[in-house]
Amino acid sequence: MVEIALQLDEKQHGAFTANEGDEQIGEMVVSIKNDELTVYHTEVAPKAEGKGVAKSLLDTMVKYARENALKVIPLCPYVHLQFRRHESDYADLWKK
Structure with missing residues (x-):
């Protein structure tokens, strides 16, 4: 089963990590400043x-952004594509 957790440092830089057991199989690199969550990169292990x-x-x-009233800046190509494809699902979050 995949578990996802957010890890941030003191500067609010970090990542959502996807782990299967003891192995990290994916991550979404983010930073939070004021009321904005910027997504830089998403990567999943080939396997x-x-x-x-x-x-x-x-x-x-x-979910995290909505719970914390954050606007999302999707610099990550994957997240940006999903926001464009499903604009109505993310309209409340997307800072264009």
Whole structure:
């Protein structure tokens, strides 16, 4: 089972990480400043591709942003593409 957790340093830089057991199989690199969450990069290990790990990371990030009243700046190509494809799902979060 994949577990996703947010890890931030003292400067609010970090990542949502996807772990399967003791192994990290994906991450979404983010930073938070004021009321904005910037997503820089999403990566999934080759052995975990096609298993919905990136979507799980996206869903967890979106939930976190909504719970904390953050606007999302999707610099990551994957997140930006999902926001464009499903604009109505993310309109409340997307800082264009």
